[in-house]
Amino acid sequence: xxxGLFLTNQQFLDTDMIAALDDQIAMVHHARDFGWxxxxxxxxxxxxxxNQQLQLxxxxxxxxxxxxxxxxxxxxxxxxxxxxxxxAETVASLDIISRGKLIFGVGLGYRDVEFDAFxxxxxxxxxxxxxxxxxxxxxxTEDSVTHSSETCTLNxxxxxxxxxxxxxxxxxxxxxxxxxxxxAARMSDAWFVNPHSQLETIRRHMHIYNTELKACGKTAPRExxxxxxxxxxxxxxxxxxxxxxxxxxxxxxxxxxAKSIKEDLNKLDLKVHLHNSQKIIDKGTxxxxxxxxxxxxxxxxxxxxxxxxGSLVNHGGQNPLEAARFGCxxxxxxxxxxxxxxxxxxxxxxISMKISNQKQFVTMIDKYFKKRSNSKLIQKxxxxxxxxxxxxxxxxxxxxxx
Numbered sequence: 465x466x467x468g469l470f471l472t473n474q475q476f477l478d479t480d481m482i483a484a485l486d487d488q489i490a491m492v493h494h495a496r497d498f499g500w501x502x503x504x505x506x507x508x509x510x511x512x513x514x515n516q517q518l519q520l521x522x523x524x525x526x527x528x529x530x531x532x533x534x535x536x537x538x539x540x541x542x543x544x545x546x547x548x549x550x551x552a553e554t555v556a557s558l559d560i561i562s563r564g565k566l567i568f569g570v571g572l573g574y575r576d577v578e579f580d581a582f583x584x585x586x587x588x589x590x591x592x593x594x595x596x597x598x599x600x601x602x603x604x605t606e607d608s609v610t611h612s613s614e615t616c617t618l619n620x621x622x623x624x625x626x627x628x629x630x631x632x633x634x635x636x637x638x639x640x641x642x643x644x645x646x647x648a649a650r651m652s653d654a655w656f657v658n659p660h661s662q663l664e665t666i667r668r669h670m671h672i673y674n675t676e677l678k679a680c681g682k683t684a685p686r687e688x689x690x691x692x693x694x695x696x697x698x699x700x701x702x703x704x705x706x707x708x709x710x711x712x713x714x715x716x717x718x719x720x721x722a723k724s725i726k727e728d729l730n731k732l733d734l735k736v737h738l739h740n741s742q743k744i745i746d747k748g749t750x751x752x753x754x755x756x757x758x759x760x761x762x763x764x765x766x767x768x769x770x771x772x773x774g775s776l777v778n779h780g781g782q783n784p785l786e787a788a789r790f791g792c793x794x795x796x797x798x799x800x801x802x803x804x805x806x807x808x809x810x811x812x813x814x815i816s817m818k819i820s821n822q823k824q825f826v827t828m829i830d831k832y833f834k835k836r837s838n839s840k841l842i843q844k845x846x847x848x849x850x851x852x853x854x855x856x857x858x859x860x861x862x863x864x865x866x
Contacts, residue, residue, distance in 0.1 A: 468502030469495040470539060470691055472776070473523055474515045474798045475820050481518070487821055489530050496532040502567070503531045504539035504691075510577050515798035521554055528562050537567035537689075540638045540656065543600075544572060544593040545582040548616055549623070551596065552603040556627045564628030569656055569689075570597060571638035590647075597635075597651055604632045636689055645669045649676035659691035663724040666690075696771065697732050700750060702826045707833065711745075713763055715754040717774060722755035729753070764790035769832045771795040771825070781807075788815055793832050795819050 469491065475484045492503060505527075507520035520538060528536055536558070543551065559566040572593050573579070579586045595613060602609050603623040611618040627633050637652035639645045640661065648655035655673050657666060677684060700712040716722055726736045734750040737743070739759065745752065754763070764770065770792045774782035781800035784807065788794060794816040800807045810816035819825045 466501035466687070468504055468535075468537070468689075469500055470504040470506075471523075471527075473505050473520075474511065474517050477516055479516070479820055481516070484820065485518070485526070487823065489527065492527055492530045492534075496530070496534055500534060502535040502537050502689075503527060504537040504569070506539050507542050508575070508578070509542075509545070510581055512577065512801045521558065525558065525561060528558075533565075535565045535567055536562045537636065538569040539567075539636070539691075540569040540571035542573040542578065543570040543596050544584055544589050545578060546596075548596040548599040549603065549618075552600045552623055553625050555600070555633065556604060556623075556625045559627040559629060559633050560625075566627070566629070566633045567636055568633045569636040569638065570652075571656070572644070594647070594651065601632055639669075642669070642672055645672045646676040649673050649682065650680055654685040654688055657688065657690040663721065692728055696773065697729055697734060697751070698822055699825045699829065700734065701732065702822070703829060704750070706830070711749060711752055713752045713754065713767055715760055715763065719755050719757055722753055726753055761786065761790070764792055767792070769793045769795075769829060771819075772797070775799050784810060784816060793817070795825065795828055 471488050471491065473488070475481060495503065503524075505520055505523055508517055511517050520541060524536055524538070538555070538558075541551070541555075555566065555568055570593075572589055576586065578584075579589065584592060592615065599609070599611055599616065602611075603621075604627055607622050609618050609621045609623070634654065635652040636654050636656040637644075637648040638656040638658065639648040640658040645655060655669075657669075661669070674684060696712060696714060700710065704710050714725070716725060722738065726738065729736050729751050735746070735748055736751045736753050737745050737749045739752065739754045740756050764787050768791060770787050772782040772784060772787070772794065775797035776799065781796070781803050783803055784794050784796065788810060794810060796807065796816060796818055798818070798820065800818075807816055807818075811818070817828055819828060
């Protein structure tokens with residue numbers, strides 16, 4: 465098995481982006497020096513909420529000289545947003561810069577704001593994606609390309625800048641539903657597995673993928689790229705050096721993923737206890753993994769330092785009010801666009817804190833451990849504010865009644 469490093473490259477609006485870039489370069493150095501295989505990053509435009517992001521191509525171009533012998537993967541490029549000539553020449557240039565170690569990772573995208581900004585009709589995104597992927601490969605390999613569509617016209621064109629890898633860089637295609645899995649089998653060298661997919665879903669999709677490969681007369685790829693997120697586990701390992709009896713409680717958003725999460729944690733030599741096992745926690749347990757629904761409140765009542773993991777992915781974030789009501793110190797990632805006003809309020813009251821990387825996560829938890837619990841103060845603040853809002857609402861209702 466090979467291991468790679470995916471840099472999310474999303475930072476808060478008030479982040480010093482130069483300092484953040486330096487942190488990411490340092491992470492690349494660590495991955496390179498420990499023999500990791502691949503460096504990846506992804507692409508989005510017009511980030512929503514309280515975050516910003518360097519663009520994929522210049523970001524990876526800056527990191528290539530730092531990565532040594534690591535492969536460099538576009539993970540992923542939003543193919544149907546870009547003119548195919550631009551894509552073909554840009555990716556060929558990156559393959560040259562990386563000395564022939566580039567992986568061409570592509571995907572459809574899903575955000576309306578991006579499709580609207582690039583004037584891509586959402587209903588045509590699949591057809592345009594397939595058209596562009598085929599055309600990019602022709603531009604890399606053929607001496608004369610003629611093409612006519614509503615977005616690109618070429619008349620007997622030869623593209624002179626070509627990739628180092630022949631006939632082209634390997635293509636990874638990100639896919640997360642049945643039709644897209646079949647497309648990945650037909651049109652790419654490897655299916656790029658979604659990091660949020662549950663184990664059972666991956667098994668089902670793997671059957672679809674292999675069946676489609678067979679129908680196309682293709683053999684299974686030697687390598688299949690799968691991303692997994694282990695953010696909290698790494699923080700636990702860092703803090704454990706200082707706090708020997710540290711216990712981290714993880715409550716997955718989808719508890720059916722508990723088995724696969726446990727397997728990932730065990731690979732990091734972490735001792736995991738499943739909540740539903742009904743066994744006494746062994747001495748030396750690192751992670752208490754909650755694998756049942758409806759338990760969150762009881763853990764908020766006993767754990768006063770929490771991290772909302774749903775804010776790591778670009779899906780709007782996680783509601784922090786329940787944790788705040790139980791007097792928890794709240795840490796969160798960059799993606800909180802569905803609850804922007806709530807988080808701004810909690811930040812003003814010094815109840816929540818945004819973090820942008822693992823180092824900052826470790827620093828804040830360490831800080832919370834060192835100071836006395838302010839749980840009662842947090843609850844007092846929220847109760848006071850809640851009473852003011854309720855009184856104000858009550859007065860307004862009375863005005864209308866009268």
